[in-house]
Amino acid sequence: xxxxxxxxxxxxxxxxxxxxxxxxxxxxxxxxxxxxxxxxxxxxxxxxxxxxxxxxxxxxxxxxxxxxxxxxxxxxxxxxxxxxxxxxxxxxxxxxxxxxxxxxxxxxxxxxxxxxxxxxxxxxxxxxxxxxxxxxxxxxxxxxxxxxxxxxxxxxxxxxxxxxxxxxxxxxxxxxxxxxxxxxxxxxxxxxxxxxxxxxxxxxxxxxxxxxxxxxxxxxxxxxxxxxxxxxxxxxxxxxxxxxxxxxxxxxxxxxxxxxxxxxxxxxxxxxxxxxxxxxxxxxxxxxxxxxxxxxxxxxxxxxx
Amino acid sequence: xxxxxxxxxxxxxxxxxxxxxxxxxxxxxxxxxxxxxxxxxxxxxxxxxxxxxxxxxxxxxxxxxxxxxxxxxxxxxxxxxxxxxxxxxxxxxxxxxxxxxxxxxxxxxxxxxxxxxxxxxxxxxxxxxxxxxxxxxxxxxxxxxxxxxxxxxxxxxxxxxxxxxxxxxxxxxxxxxxxxxxxxxxxxxxxxxxxxxxxxxxxxxxxxxxxxxxxxxxxxxxxxxxxxxxxxxxxxxxxxxxxxxxxxxxxxxxxxxxxxxxxxxxxxxxxxxxxxxxxxxxxxxxxxxxxxxxxxxxxxxxxxxxxxxxxxxxxxxxxxxxxxxxxxxxxxxxxxxxxxxxxxxxxxxxxxxxxxxxxxxxxxxxxxxxxxxxxxxxxxxxxxxxxx
Numbered sequence: 001x002x003x004x005x006x007x008x009x010x011x012x013x014x015x016x017x018x019x020x021x022x023x024x025x026x027x028x029x030x031x032x033x034x035x036x037x038x039x040x041x042x043x044x045x046x047x048x049x050x051x052x053x054x055x056x057x058x059x060x061x062x063x064x065x066x067x068x069x070x071x072x073x074x075x076x077x078x079x080x081x082x083x084x085x086x087x088x089x090x091x092x093x094x095x096x097x098x099x100x101x102x103x104x105x106x107x108x109x110x111x112x113x114x115x116x117x118x119x120x121x122x123x124x125x126x127x128x129x130x131x132x133x134x135x136x137x138x139x140x141x142x143x144x145x146x147x148x149x150x151x152x153x154x155x156x157x158x159x160x161x162x163x164x165x166x167x168x169x170x171x172x173x174x175x176x177x178x179x180x181x182x183x184x185x186x187x188x189x190x191x192x193x194x195x196x197x198x199x200x201x202x203x204x205x206x207x208x209x210x211x212x213x214x215x216x217x218x219x220x221x222x223x224x225x226x227x228x229x230x231x232x233x234x235x236x237x238x239x240x241x242x243x244x245x246x247x248x249x250x251x252x253x254x255x256x257x258x259x260x261x262x263x264x265x266x267x268x269x270x271x272x273x274x275x276x277x278x279x280x281x282x283x284x285x286x287x288x289x290x291x292x293x294x295x296x297x298x299x300x301x302x303x304x305x
Numbered sequence: 306x307x308x309x310x311x312x313x314x315x316x317x318x319x320x321x322x323x324x325x326x327x328x329x330x331x332x333x334x335x336x337x338x339x340x341x342x343x344x345x346x347x348x349x350x351x352x353x354x355x356x357x358x359x360x361x362x363x364x365x366x367x368x369x370x371x372x373x374x375x376x377x378x379x380x381x382x383x384x385x386x387x388x389x390x391x392x393x394x395x396x397x398x399x400x401x402x403x404x405x406x407x408x409x410x411x412x413x414x415x416x417x418x419x420x421x422x423x424x425x426x427x428x429x430x431x432x433x434x435x436x437x438x439x440x441x442x443x444x445x446x447x448x449x450x451x452x453x454x455x456x457x458x459x460x461x462x463x464x465x466x467x468x469x470x471x472x473x474x475x476x477x478x479x480x481x482x483x484x485x486x487x488x489x490x491x492x493x494x495x496x497x498x499x500x501x502x503x504x505x506x507x508x509x510x511x512x513x514x515x516x517x518x519x520x521x522x523x524x525x526x527x528x529x530x531x532x533x534x535x536x537x538x539x540x541x542x543x544x545x546x547x548x549x550x551x552x553x554x555x556x557x558x559x560x561x562x563x564x565x566x567x568x569x570x571x572x573x574x575x576x577x578x579x580x581x582x583x584x585x586x587x588x589x590x591x592x593x594x595x596x597x598x599x600x601x602x603x604x605x606x607x608x609x610x611x612x613x614x615x616x617x618x619x620x621x622x623x624x625x626x627x628x629x630x631x632x633x634x635x636x637x638x639x640x641x642x643x644x645x646x647x648x649x650x651x652x653x654x655x656x657x658x659x660x661x662x663x664x665x666x667x668x669x670x671x672x673x674x675x676x677x678x679x680x681x682x683x684x685x686x687x688x689x690x691x692x693x
Contacts, residue, residue, distance in 0.1 A: 003526045006551070010518035129344030131539055133571050142550060147526070149552030224515045226542050226571050234513040269519035274508045275479050277519075 002147045003270075011266040012259065013154040013223070016161035019258030020216035021239035022246065023168060024209035026254035029243070031184045031205045035109050038090060038116035040236010042210050045119060046083040046217025047227050051132050053078045058135050072137040079218045080211045087210025088203055090115055096199070116233070123229040132227040157219050164212055165255045172251060177204055185249070245285050247298025256296060261285065330377035331367060331633065333623065334397030336418055337408045341385025342512070343537050345567040346410050346612050350432065351380050352605050353613040354407065357620050367624055370632045383409050383418070390414035394421045394429075404640045405429070405623050410612055411537070411562070412436035412483035419446040426638070428645040430623055432615035435561065436486045440667045447648055447667035449619040449656070450584055453483075456560060457490035459673045459690045460533065460582045461498060464558040467580065467687075470530030472503050473558075476520055476544065477535050479509040487535035487560055495533075505529045510540075517544050518551060525553045535560040542571035549575050556580070566610040569682040577678050584611040585658040586676045586686035594657040608683075611658070618656035626651055 021043050028036040057064055057071045066074070094115050098108050141152045172178040180201045183191055192198050220235075221227055238261060246257025261281070268280040289295070335354060339347035358376045366373035379401050381393035390409045397403050398421070406422050406429035409415045415434035422429035423443040431439055432449045435456055440446045464470055473495050477488035492504050505527040508520040524532060525548065532548065534541060534557050541563055548557075559581030568576065587598050587608045597617060601609040626647035627633070634640040654661045654669070661669035672691040676684040 003522060006522045006526075007519060010516075010522060014516045014518065124340060129340035130348070130567065131344075131542075131571055133542075133573075136573075140550070142552060144552055147552065149550065151550045154550070224543055225546075226515075226539055228539075230513075231515070235515070266519040269508075270523055274510060274520050274523075278511060 006148045007266055007270045008263075009148065009150055009154070011263040012158050014266060015259035015262030016157045017216055017220055017223075017235065017258075018239045018242045018261050019161050019255045020164060020212055020219075021236060022243040022254035022258045023164065023251060024213045025240050025243040026246075026248050026251060027168075027181075027205055027209040027212075030249040030251070031181050032095075032188075032202065033185065033249075034095065034105060035112065035240070035248075036209070037109065037112040037236075037240075038119060039112075039209065039213060040232040040234075040239065041116040041119040042083060042087050042090070042232070043213040043217050043220070043236060044123070044227075044229065044232030045086050046079060046210075046214035047134075047221040047231065048123065048127075048132070048217075049082045049086075049214065050075055050079045050218035050221050051134050051227055053082070054135060054137060058137075068137055075137065076215070076218065080214045083214025083217065084207040084211040087206045087213070091203065091206045096202075116236075120229050120233065127229070129229075134221040134225045134227065137222060153223060157223060160215065160219060161255075161258075164215065165251070168208065168212070169251055171208070177201065181205055241282075241285060245288055245295055247292075247295030250295075250297040253295055253297035260296075328366065328372065328374045329633075329635070330375045331369075331627065332377045332379065332401065332403045333405050333407055333620070334394070334401055334403035335378060335380045335408045336383045336390055336393040336397060336406065336414070337380060337410060338385040338414065339380070339382040341383075342539060343385050343411060343562075343565070345538070345565045345610075346433070347382065349566065349610050349613040350408065350410060350616040353601065353609065353616040354378055354380075354620055356601060356604060357617055361624075367627065369628055369630070372633075374633055379403065383414050385411065385414065387414055387417045390418040391421050394418040395425070398422070398425045398427045402637045403427070404637060405644055407432065407616065407619050407623065410434065410616075411481070412439055412486065413481045415439040415448075416482050419443055422446055426645075427641050428623070428626075428648055430619040430648075432619035433561075433612050434483070436482050437666075437668075438482065438486070442666075444649070444667075445645055447622070447663070449615045449622060449658070449661070449669060450561070451671050451673055452668055453487045453490050455692060456582055456673060457487060458494045459675065460558055460560060461491060461494045462690075463580065463582065463675045463688065464531055464533070464556075465498060468531045468556050468558075471499055472505050472529045473499075473531055473533055474506040474508070474524040474527060474529035475504065475533045475535075476508045476510070476517070476524065478512060478537070478540065480512045481537070483562065484535045484537070485509075488533070491533055491535065515543060517547050521548050521551050521553070524548075525551055529555070531556045531558055533558050535562070537562045538565040538568040539571065541568060541576065545572060545579070546575040558582075561611060564611045564676070564684060566607050566613075569678070577680055577682070580675055580677050580687065582673050582675050582690075583684070584673065585614050586674050586684055588679075588683045588685045597657050614658050618654070618658050618661075621656065622648070622651065622654055625654065 024039050054075045057066045094111050180196050242257035242261040243254045246253030264284050265281045269277045337347040337350045358378050366375040383390040409418050410433040412434040415431040416438050419439045423445045430447045435450050435453045475488050478484040506524045557579045561583040563581040564583040629647045630643045659671045661671040674689045675687045677687050679685045
């Protein structure tokens with residue numbers, strides 16, 4: 001029983017990362033009906049930005065020699081801001097020109113896939129293949145209850161995922177810009193006629209999605225401190241699957257889907273031979289999609305890619 | 306100076322240069338992992354080989370049958386992938402027409418690449434691969450490292466004594482021939498020593514995994530005396546801290562893939578005090594080994610890991626076989642055959658990773674060391690185990 005609770009804690013922590021990345025996928029999809037396949041790599045860029053920002057500030061060899069608390073306090077907003085800049089830049093140089101030309105969405109998706117590969121290989125060319133490791137930004141404490149162990153970092157990760165979800169949900173459902181985002185997904189062409197600045201709304205969406213990916217990257221780099229250029233690809237794909245299972249385009253879906261995927265992965269490894277983990281995990285997800293092709297929270301629509 | 310003088314000078318320089326390099330170079334190919342999962346392994350191999358090449362070429366080249374031949378090394382990236390290892394090995398054999406292959410390093414790449422080298426009748430020495438399949442029934446493939454059926458009992462015996470352990474758990478990477486082979490060997494050996502139920506759990510993970518909490522929670526719940534981790538260093542740096550986070554306080558026993566120069570940069574304090582079996586220990590080395598370590602450290606700024614030392618040995622074995630052949634055939638196929646025959650004839654080699662004898666499979670019989678990761682991050686030898 002204690003082991004089961006421990007596995008649940010593991011799944012909550014691992015699911016937090018899927019949820020954070022899946023939220024970015026679902027935001028962009030929800031607004032633009034675009035699967036932003038570069039999103040996993042934006043998450044990777046976020047982790048690297050966290051690495052550079054923190055080593056830049058951190059004592060003793062950093063530029064300013066700040067204390068660790070101050071470093072973390074500065075790394076957090078800087079990572080989020082810089083990563084969202086990367087996301088906005090991608091939108092600006094890769095997606096917007098295509099959108100202006102009015103090409104089919106499929107081409108934009110392929111462009112996104114290529115942008116992801118460019119980010120991966122650009123990183124490889126720029127920084128080399130050797131692994132980077134994030135310096136310790138917080139003192140790790142391990143709390144044990146019986147045989148259940150949890151670190152303060154894991155609690156922070158879970159807390160952050162829930163906070164992001166609550167804030168994001170509030171933005172989308174309670175604010176004017178959130179209303180505009182929902183309106184874009186409803187009818188992209190009628191919207192400018194109503195005086196809503198379409199490009200601003202889209203940029204805002206990318207800022208939100210990439211910023212969350214940046215936060216995820218920072219937390220991921222703190223929890224799994226071995227950074228490599230391809231780290232975002234696999235995690236990104238799985239998070240995309242999580243978003244689809246949850247019902248892509250729906251924020252609740254991405255959040256629930258992320259935790260569901262992690263729960264399935266961890267429980268399969270826990271109670272079945274771990275060799276078959278992905279085989280069983282994705283078979284289960286396939287069964288879910290079989291029952292509900294549009295995902296748990298998804299509504300049937302006529303055009304999807 | 307007018308244009309004619311410049312052209313004349315250039316021609317003169319080229320003539321002089323071609324006088325010096327009149328001999329066709331002896332060309333080796335290195336299909337090594339410069340990117341991917343284990344980039345430090347590729348870097349170490351390249352650095353060690355470059356150091357040796359510069360040394361030999363500075364002395365005018367390799368002396369074979371009274372003439373000196375310069376060495377030319379071609380490095381290709383196998384991306385730590387089996388399929389890329391096959392591709393680049395083929396490229397080296399067919400396009401670059403190398404007379405010998407050094408590499409790939411990990412068994413996961415060395416097993417498929419060895420098949421290619423054997424089919425194309427090109428001699429190959431894999432410096433670091435420990436899985437028997439890399440050289441098994443392949444007359445053209447040799448190695449410089451010991452084998453997993455030897456390494457597994459070394460690790461098992463040491464762990465049984467050091468940790469006074471009766472029970473063990475194993476975590477390995479399922480798609481890696483090295484990791485899986487060693488895990489199987491270890492499980493058999495341990496079960497033979499302590500009974501069939503003494504291996505409490507054998508868990509695995511995939512090549513891209515970063516979270517191991519499910520497997521580790523399962524293992525820790527069974528309370529083994531220690532965890533055996535036949536894993537590449539990049540995974541070790543994730544698994545060991547995660548196990549500590551989950552409240553595991555016992556020891557780990559590692560294998561030779563731990564021994565990268567990068568392990569301590571990635572893993573930090575959590576890996577200190579752990580043990581692993583390996584090919585050589587840099588701390589406290591003497592003689593030619595010391596000389597190699599000092600030279601390498603001076604040139605590249607860090608202590609060479611086992612891959613660097615084994616690559617150095619592997620290239621030297623190849624060079625020795627060429628010298629024993631006594632001549633350099635202009636025809637690549639004949640030259641490859643000559644090298645292979647002399648490699649097969651080689652019965653004894655004094656390397657910096659110890660003395661090796663070769664058996665009829667082309668595998669060296671040599672000693673292993675168990676090292677402890679000291680508090681300053683150095684790998685210090687605890688014991689040396691030699692085959693009977």
